[in-house]
Amino acid sequence: MGRTVTVATCALNQWALDFDGNLARILKSIEIAKQKGARYRLRPELEICGYGCSDHYYESDTLLHSFQVLAKLLESPATQDIICDVGMPVMHKNVRYNCRVIFLNKRILLIRPKMILANAGNYRELRWFTPWSRTRHVEEYFLPRMIQEVTGQEYVSFGDAVLSTKDTCLGSEICEELWAPNSPHIEMGLDGVEIFTNSSGSYHVLRKAHTRVELVNSATAKNGGIYVLANQKGCDGDRLYYDGCAMISVNGDTVSQGSQFSLDDVEVLTATVDLEDVRSYRAEISSRNLAASKVNPYPRVKVNFALSSSDDILSFPICLPSPRKDKICFCKKTCHNFFFLLAVKGGFLLPLSGGMDSSATACIVYSMCHQVCLAIMNGNQDVLDDVRRVANDETYTPKDPREFCGRVFTTCYMASENSSQETHNRAKLLAEQIGSYHINLNIDRAVKAIIGIFSVVMGKSPRFHVHGGNHRENLALQNVQARIRLVLAYLFAQLSLWARGIPGGLLVLGSANVDESLRGYLTKYDCSSADINPIGGISKTDLRSFLQYCLENFQLTTLRIILSAPPTAELEPLTHGQVSQTDEADMGMTYAELSVFGKLRKIAKAGPYSMFCKLITLWREICTPRQVASKVKHFFRMYSVNRHKMTVLTPAYHAEDYSPDDNRFDLRPFLYNTTWSWQFRCIDNQVSRNEFLFGIKAYVMGRTHSQCVFRDKMR
Incomplete structure (x- = not known):
């Protein structure tokens, strides 16, 4: 005899402080969940106000508007006859x-505060919130009058x-609580909780999704149970x-x-499962x-409501385990952000050098065009409306990614x-x-004009190193070229559509990878500076894998040549x-070495x-200790010399846990004593000690070998 329950979880594209849009998406997800037969619906963390409010959490307006949205949800007919679980900040x-x-x-059943806060990497929850530290304890929470008028309740239970x-x-968990070593689901499961729910705000990092899936599955592998996880989607500003x-x-x-990356603002996932299996x-x-049998019991809030529809037979098909998903190519991760930017602008301009980095950025835009066409083909009206607004054509329907790319993407080769x-x-x-609209131009006249101004004022002309110049002259001449490209990129971004008789302007895309930023191998305020840098959090190794993916899946045969060419600045x-x-x-x-340095410096805290x-x-197999x-x-010397460049780093999608993004993810200083005298002396001492010990060992081994030879001869 089965006892089936249908539960729903979702991924919503919520935006910080977009209370109207967030409310609409929440209601839509509830309606879809009910249509699919769900009696419980879970939503992402802090979904009412948006997870990324940051210091807006300090404002009383954020709390007020969150409760106003909650009142609208309570009053809505869509929320009747289904247990709804929403996320918002609450002052107690x-x-x-x-x-x-x-x-x-x-009627509000329970307000459950988060007990373990995320406060590492890009998370700052302890800045705005306090963890609830009283396990298995509830208090009375006095509801605001606007909520009392809807629910008829004066107090509700608040706590664990x-x-x-x-x-x-x-039983409820909230995001970080799943990742903690003492996760609440462990004790809750022992106390008879059969369904665990997790309202999450987990951002993407390359290879993190696999870890999250493993954590969810392991949560019930040893203890049994049903685990339901919801997560935010999109960039949240x-x-x-x-x-x-x-x-x-x-x-x-x-x-x-559910899908890991999608252009749909609302995605609802349901499953019908049998409690008897648990x-x-x-x-x-x-x-x-x-x-x-020995666990301390949790306070229980009794709910006069059943999630199951029948006690005697299985009235719905039961969900069976699905195959584990392999990791998805990272190109899709930036497409939602790209499409939002596209919807509010006329398109993008990219300085395309013919190298691996700028080519990867171009392929990300092309991948976005593929996804947009696919979403429209699948009936996504919101995406079609945005595309028509960008195209200034109410009848336009993109069907070919190359044709659509030509409308929204301008590439520019700036030769010297x-x-x-x-x-x-x-x-x-x-x-x-x-299919991008491509421009070829030459920057030599502009570069010579700038150098000419300097020569007239100072009476000297700098030369490249190969022409007899010193290091300072050589570097300055390279930087002039790089910075001229930035000026021209923004000029063409603002006026190239105007010159073609098309309304609007373009956003400038940068293409400096995370390894170059870590090393500081970029010119400050050159064309690495842009409106947004799609690959700024991605390593060269992963970019190479991505281009190989595009070569195989999009048949972009030019990428074969680009992949085989050595990276060069051509300055x-x-x-x-x-x-x-x-x-x-x-x-x-x-x-490859840079990637290792980055992981050790940031992730291993070295x-x-x-x-x-x-x-x-x-x-040890490829280098001596001295090497x-x-x-x-050399790495730390160059890292510290160039760290100041991270203060003006172009905003980039965060994709790698060793990102040097200053003052947001990486809170290290930007001014250093670059000699590292004490640290380097410790290294030198260790090298000398290793070489001394190695010499002693070689000497002993040599003598031992000689003695063995002598004994053999005597025999």
Whole structure:
């Protein structure tokens, strides 16, 4: 005899302080959930006001408007006969909490405050909220008058409790609580909670989705149960991308999983599951049952409502475990952000150099065009409306990604006397294959005019190194070219559509990867500075993988040549018409090494000495300790010299956990004593000690070998 329940979770594209839009999306998700037969609906963390309000959480307006939206939800016919679980900030006894408000039929059942706050990386929850520290404790919360008028309640339960319906028991977690070593679901499961729900605001980092899926499944693998996770989607007005990927898991297996990246503002996922599966799964785990018999009970809020529809037969098809999803190519992650920017602007302009980085940015835009066409083909009217607004054509319906790309994307190859014919050809061919409107121009006249002004004023003309100039002259001449490209990029972004008789302007895209930013291998205020940098949080290694993906899936054959070409800035004179300058030679380190340095510096929290100690083991097959020391010292010297550039880093989608994004994700200083004298001396001492010990060992081994030879001869 089965007891089935249908639960719904969702991924919503909520925006900070967009109370009208957030309310509309919440109501739409409830209506869809009810149409699918759900009796419980879960939503993302802080969905009413938007997760990314930041210091707006300090404002009383944010609390007020959140309660006003809650009143609208309570009054709406859409929220009747379904348990609704919404996220919003709540002030209790003058302390601000990140809460979930759970209600049914115009009555609030429980306000559950978050108990473990996220406060690492890009999260700052302890800045705005206080964790609820009283486990298994509830208090009376005095409701605002606007809510009292709707519910007829003066007080409701506030704290760490679970809901006991007619047929099951539900317990709540909020985002970070799933990731903590002492997750509440452990004790709740032992106390008989069968359905765990998690309202999440988990932003995307490359390879993080797999970890999240594993955490959800492991939450019920040992203890049994149904785990329902909702997540924010979209960018929420910040550099982060919340990737959705709502899911439902039963007894350690995924039974339903939503799309990770989608242009749909509202995505609702439902599953019909059998509570008896949970009970039978738990029945045979004797260690679990022994622990459950001794657990401290949770306060229970009794709810006169049943999630199941029948006690005798299974009235709905039961969801079975679904195959685990492989990781999705990261190109899709920025498309939602791109499409929003596209909807409020006329399109994008990209300085396309013919190299790997700018080509990857171009391919991301092309991928967006693919997704837009696919969404429209699947009937997404909101996307079609935005496209028609951008195109200034109420009848326009894009069907071909290349044609749509030509409408919204302008690429520009800015040649100089130091540019090669190879990069010119690569840029031209890639633009043709993706369909962008392509411009070729030469910057030499502008560069010579700037240098001419300096020469007239100062009476001296700088020269490149190959022409007898020193390092300062050489670097200044390179930087002039780079900065001229920024000026021209913005000029063409503002006026190129005007010159073509098209209304609107373009957003300028940058293309400096996370490894170059970490090393500081970019010119401050050059064309790495832009309105947005789609690849600013992505490593060179992952960009290479992405271009390979585009080559295989979009048939962009030019990428094969781009992938095989050495990265170069092309800012120094050519040698016999060929590129002599390469990025890795300029940087004094490879991109692969940079990625390792970045992970150790940020993720492993390694300073110069501890990084050296880790690398002499990691690289023992390819480098001597003295070579490792040289590489580590060079990295930290250049990192500290160039750290100031991160203060003006172009806003970029956060995709890598070693991003050096200053004052947002990476809170290290931007002014350093660049000698690192103490740290480097410790490294040198360790190198000397290692070499001394190695010499002793070699000497001993040599003597031992000689003695063995002598004994053999004597025998």
